[in-house]
Amino acid sequence: MTFSLDTHRLERIAALLEREIEQENIPGAVVAVGRGETTAYFECFGYAENANGRSRPMTKETVFDLASLTKVTATLPCILTLIDDGDIRLNDPVALFIxxxxxxxxxVVTIRHLLTHCAGLVPSRQFYELFSTPQAIRAAIRREGMGITPDVRTEYSDIGFMLLGEVVEAVSGLALDQFASERVFTPLGMSDTMFCPPPSLFARIAATEYGKVGVVHDENAEALGGVSGHAGLFAPMTDLISYVSMWLGHKPLLSDAVRRLAVENHTPALNGNRGLGWVCRHDAYDHTGDLWPRTTVGHTGFTGTSMAFDPASGLWMIILTNDVHYGRQKKAIIRLRHRLHNLAASAIRWE
Incomplete structure (x- = not known):
């Protein structure tokens, strides 16, 4: 069965976002919806910065702090590349490299455990308050203790992806940002995707909390010098469309085999539905609303970003907002994401 997207119905997205911006629930957004390599909807709304007497309009070229989308846009493809290259296995113990x-x-903790958030690690720790240098923080991450036994439950953990970033460096001999640039971003033409953007790019970057522009919002990532496996990546919508196209088989990078493996539910017997890095449908962190296909996977970022795609149908949606600009406690984006995905799904006409 095939489908098309009703562009008239997609226009309802604009009305919803304009109301949210007028009510100051979010300052602005860039949203894109498509199928495969076809982008059916791509619009921008509101402001990239709108506080402390400063105002900048959002554009389609605005660059966003991706927050935890770093996990699936940088760290995950780096790990999967190392699997494709024959350098590591999912069931390799982390201690083999660290x-x-x-x-x-x-x-007993393996690469698979870290990718599926069932390693038994605590969700996070305020390393930036405990240590004064990136080197000390990295040493502490490598020594991090267990919360519970692996494979008991899924518990989302930044620390697990910090460790995966360390694995990439240990195996490849390159820092995570360099390996990701050489093996992921450059091959996919993601020219504006990077850690630690230069000041020359700041005028294009959406401001996050405290008026931060071009400096990663996550405190642990900032204390690590801006590069970490869990956060720190910046990118515009156009680059992320190229990235999601790769996951749907339209751009060469990862093998078909490893892409299929990554979007499977690896934790069906636990309390969550997790692929390799990706969140599967009906997990507690699933942000794709009520109507998306059961084969959909996705991920979110704390700053207000999200990505979702269905490998079976080719449907995808990317939402980029600077939700934290008005304060990290408001989090209007959580409910808004579900409503936007419902609008996108309701625009599908099955044929």
Missing amino acids: PEFADAAKG
Whole structure:
């Protein structure tokens, strides 16, 4: 069965976002919806910055702090590339690459455990308050202890992806940002996707909380120098459309085999539905509303970003907002994401 997207119905997205911006629930947004390589809807709304006496309009070229989309846009494809290259296996113990992680409790933790958030690690820790240098923080991450036994439950963990970033460096001999640039972003033509953007790009970057522009919002990532496996990546919509197109098989990078493996539910017997990095349908972190296909996967970022795609039908949606600009407690984006995905799904005409 095939489908098309009713562009008239997609216009309802604009009305909803304009109301949210007028009510100051979010300052602005860039939204795109498509199928495969075809972009059916791509619009921008509101402001990239709208506080402290400063106002900048949002544009289609605005660059966003992706927050935890870093996990699936940088760290995940780097790990999958190393699997494709034959350098690592999903069931390799993390301690094979990070000797400091080897003790009786942690020796059983594998790459798969980290990718599926069932390693038993705590969600996060305020390393930026505990240590004064990136080197000290990285050492602490490598020594991080267990919360619970692996494979008991899924519990979303920034620390797991911090460790995966360390694995990329240990195996490849390159820092995460360099490996991601050489093996992921450059091959896909993602020319404006990067960690630690230069000041020359700041005028295009959406401001996050406290008026931060071009400096990563996540405090741990900032304390690590702006590069981490869990956060720190910046990108515009056009680059992310290229990235999601790769996941749908339209751009060469990862093998078909590893892409199929990544979008499977690896935790069906636990309390969540997790692929490799990706969130599967009906997980507690699933942001795709009520109407998307059961084969959909996605991910969100704390700053107000999200990406979702269905590998079976080719449907995809990317929402970029600077939701935290009005304060991190408001989080209007959580409910808004579901409503926007419902609008996109309601525009599908099955044929």
